[in-house]
Amino acid sequence: MPSARYATKVGAMAETSSAKRVRRSKAEQRAETLEQILNAAEYLFSKHGLHGVTLRDVALRVGVHTSLMHYYFDDKRSLFEAVFARRAAVTSGRRMEALDRYAQEAAGKPTVEGALHAFLDTDLDLYISGGEAWMNYAAFGARASNTPEGGELMDRYFDPVVLKLIGILKQALPDYAEEDIFWGYFFVTGSLMHTLGRTGRIDRLSGGLCKSDDFEAIKQRMAKFMAAGFLSLKRG
Amino acid sequence: MPSARYATKVGAMAETSSAKRVRRSKAEQRAETLEQILNAAEYLFSKHGLHGVTLRDVALRVGVHTSLMHYYFDDKRSLFEAVFARRAAVTSGRRMEALDRYAQEAAGKPTVEGALHAFLDTDLDLYISGGEAWMNYAAFGARASNTPEGGELMDRYFDPVVLKLIGILKQALPDYAEEDIFWGYFFVTGSLMHTLGRTGRIDRLSGGLCKSDDFEAIKQRMAKFMAAGFLSLKRG
DNA sequence: ATTATCTATAGATCTATAGATAATGC
DNA sequence: ATTATCTATAGATCTATAGATAATGC
Numbered sequence: 001m002p003s004a005r006y007a008t009k010v011g012a013m014a015e016t017s018s019a020k021r022v023r024r025s026k027a028e029q030r031a032e033t034l035e036q037i038l039n040a041a042e043y044l045f046s047k048h049g050l051h052g053v054t055l056r057d058v059a060l061r062v063g064v065h066t067s068l069m070h071y072y073f074d075d076k077r078s079l080f081e082a083v084f085a086r087r088a089a090v091t092s093g094r095r096m097e098a099l100d101r102y103a104q105e106a107a108g109k110p111t112v113e114g115a116l117h118a119f120l121d122t123d124l125d126l127y128i129s130g131g132e133a134w135m136n137y138a139a140f141g142a143r144a145s146n147t148p149e150g151g152e153l154m155d156r157y158f159d160p161v162v163l164k165l166i167g168i169l170k171q172a173l174p175d176y177a178e179e180d181i182f183w184g185y186f187f188v189t190g191s192l193m194h195t196l197g198r199t200g201r202i203d204r205l206s207g208g209l210c211k212s213d214d215f216e217a218i219k220q221r222m223a224k225f226m227a228a229g230f231l232s233l234k235r236g
Numbered sequence: 237m238p239s240a241r242y243a244t245k246v247g248a249m250a251e252t253s254s255a256k257r258v259r260r261s262k263a264e265q266r267a268e269t270l271e272q273i274l275n276a277a278e279y280l281f282s283k284h285g286l287h288g289v290t291l292r293d294v295a296l297r298v299g300v301h302t303s304l305m306h307y308y309f310d311d312k313r314s315l316f317e318a319v320f321a322r323r324a325a326v327t328s329g330r331r332m333e334a335l336d337r338y339a340q341e342a343a344g345k346p347t348v349e350g351a352l353h354a355f356l357d358t359d360l361d362l363y364i365s366g367g368e369a370w371m372n373y374a375a376f377g378a379r380a381s382n383t384p385e386g387g388e389l390m391d392r393y394f395d396p397v398v399l400k401l402i403g404i405l406k407q408a409l410p411d412y413a414e415e416d417i418f419w420g421y422f423f424v425t426g427s428l429m430h431t432l433g434r435t436g437r438i439d440r441l442s443g444g445l446c447k448s449d450d451f452e453a454i455k456q457r458m459a460k461f462m463a464a465g466f467l468s469l470k471r472g
Numbered sequence: 473a474t475t476a477t478c479t480a481t482a483g484a485t486c487t488a489t490a491g492a493t494a495a496t497g498c
Numbered sequence: 499a500t501t502a503t504c505t506a507t508a509g510a511t512c513t514a515t516a517g518a519t520a521a522t523g524c
Contacts, residue, residue: 026496026501033502047384052287054486065504070488072502146382148283151435162441182442183457190430191423199387205398206418221419221469228468229461262475262522269476290512301478306514308476 034072036062039133042083046140050080050149081153084144087137088157091123095161098122103168113227115168119161120192120226124219127196135198135213142196162189169230177235184230191222270308272298275369278319282376286316286385317389320380323373324393327359331397334358339404349463351404355397356428356462360455363432371434371449378432398425405466413471420466427458 040061044053055076059066073079102118103110127138144150169181198212210217276297280289291312295302309315338354339346363374380386405417434448446453
């Protein structure tokens with residue numbers, strides 16, 4: 001005897017598919033279902049973390065049976081990694097290009113602020129113009145970065161971009177100790193992760209004056225703020 | 237039939253308690269067990285988050301039966317909140333005092349850097365000198381701040397200190413727009429949370445040059461870095 | 473007599489797999 | 499003939515509670 005939930009769902013499906021009865025190839029259907037699963041998982045993981053989400057939750061949100069999760073993914077961990085990997089190459093690649101472009105423009109004389117604009121603004125723009133899905137990915141990544149599982153993925157996918165940024169910063173600050181540059185980056189990435197997490201706390205603290213999903217406002221301030229911070233680390 | 241684990245545990249207990257057969261009052265025993273449970277929970281929650289830890293995990297770490305968790309705490313959520321609350325008043329109170337003291341010393345003319353030293357250094361000192369338990373609490377709080385459950389607790393316990401800091405910053409920057417001060421604080425708290433989380437990523441990135449549990453090194457740079465950032469937000 | 477701790481167990485939920493069914497693809 | 503999806507179910511684990519046992523406290 002089907003539960004009320006399944007009855008409803010089947011009814012809804014019949015409704016939409018009878019309206020147009022779209023013929024999708026198997027490849028199309030596979031791709032579409034995969035995308036729906038990844039989107040649902042991305043959203044849920046971004047809110048509750050790896051352990052706060054069950055495969056059943058994801059299946060329910062997509063409207064398919066739990067066992068389909070195991071058909072497309074080995075297990076929960078591999079679904080989590082698939083969510084991470086899907087957009088990681090895009091954000092990493094875009095920042096790589098932006099940093100390359102900036103390094104070339106600067107022709108051997110980069111500034112800290114210029115490098116940070118390339119690194120930070122490029123990423124923030126991606127989330128600003130990428131719609132809800134990318135905003136969810138931002139929060140997913142920020143949350144993941146805070147965990148053992150996610151930390152390992154961060155290393156694997158983002159070390160190259162970060163080391164490229166560090167390289168340009170060294171060029172911009174040739175008389176700096178290497179540690180100071182790493183600590184400066186440490187402060188930058190902390191603020192960036194906090195931004196991507198969009199916890200809503202600044203909204204409440206500021207009485208609505210600032211909104212944690214206002215990435216435009218953050219973009220207008222962040223690179224300049226952090227560049228000034230870097231310059232303050234100059235040693236006597 | 238007792239499992240091997242219980243047999244081992246009982247053996248160990250007999251060993252230690254027969255050695256000295258300490259007579260503890262019920263109040264003492266209660267306090268001691270409570271503390272052990274909170275410490276174990278703090279450690280585990282800091283590593284795996286609310287949903288990544290089971291009451292069984294906590295009980296196992298303490299060496300008592302799972303049902304004792306329910307004797308001392310209503311449920312998992314209330315254990316989580318108890319962990320949060322136990323040290324929240326201490327860190328909040330210390331920073332309150334430090335900010336009050338600084339505001340008085342500055343006699344109406346506070347600086348951004350002075351206020352940030354009072355706010356940040358006071359807290360970092362607490363973790364530096366508080367030993368492993370306080371370091372775990374730092375990571376626990378950082379991780380919690382990133383979640384819906386923890387966010388609400390952050391508001392409840394830390395709004396007063398933060399608003400006091402904001403007040404002093406406004407005094408230090410009288411011609412600043414209020415939003416700029418809040419965004420500056422936003423960057424500061426992001427870096428602070430990232431610090432407290434001690435993910436170890438900076439260790440790997442820097443090839444061991446920086447260590448994420450080197451709060452002393454961070455303290456030496458953070459207030460100055462962030463103060464310079466604030467000053468960069470001055471509007472034309 | 474009261475309190476700390478344990479035993480036993482119910483009920484819910486979760487992951488994972490085997491096998492059935494219903495579509496698309498040659 | 500192959501692939502996408504579902505049904506059914508095993509086995510593990512988790513939370514929570516009722517009731518027993520073993521200590522401390524007057």
